[in-house]
Amino acid sequence: MFGSSYQISTISALPPPTEAARIMRKAGYIPLEPYVNSKSHWKSTHKECGRTVSPAFANIASGTGGCKWCGVSGLDYSAPSYLYIVSHQEFGSLKVGISNDATDKKIEIASTDLRDIY
Numbered sequence: 138m139f140g141s142s143y144q145i146s147t148i149s150a151l152p153p154p155t156e157a158a159r160i161m162r163k164a165g166y167i168p169l170e171p172y173v174n175s176k177s178h179w180k181s182t183h184k185e186c187g188r189t190v191s192p193a194f195a196n197i198a199s200g201t202g203g204c205k206w207c208g209v210s211g212l213d214y215s216a217p218s219y220l221y222i223v224s225h226q227e228f229g230s231l232k233v234g235i236s237n238d239a240t241d242k243k244i245e246i247a248s249t250d251l252r253d254i255y
């Protein structure tokens with residue numbers, strides 16, 4: 138029929154993908170693939186260090202954090218610590234952190250191109 142139109146609507150129970158992506162960006166992560174759900178690993182780039190990580194959106198939304206390289210949850214505040222600076226030229230980012238974990242991967246990447254680390 139002439140003049141008729143179709144309406145397309147999307148119903149979504151969980152945060153719409155655009156809203157989820159906005160929250161991710163606000164938390165410092167750039168999504169690299171479409172949002173699936175809050176429990177799925179969401180491949181993203183962590184802006185602070187430039188690494189590709191796959192945090193669950195639920196962790197980002199709750200403020201737990203999503204980058205295993207930048208997390209400081211294991212820091213022992215009473216132990217001797219070291220300060221580190223990691224730069225990533227391609228992303229133009231600098232990461233300054235503090236740690237006292239001798240097995241911390243950040244020590245290894247301090248003098249190496251981040252793109253070569255897995």
Ligand SMILES: [Zn+2]
Pocket residue numbers: 183185186187188204205206207
């Ligand atoms: Zn990071």
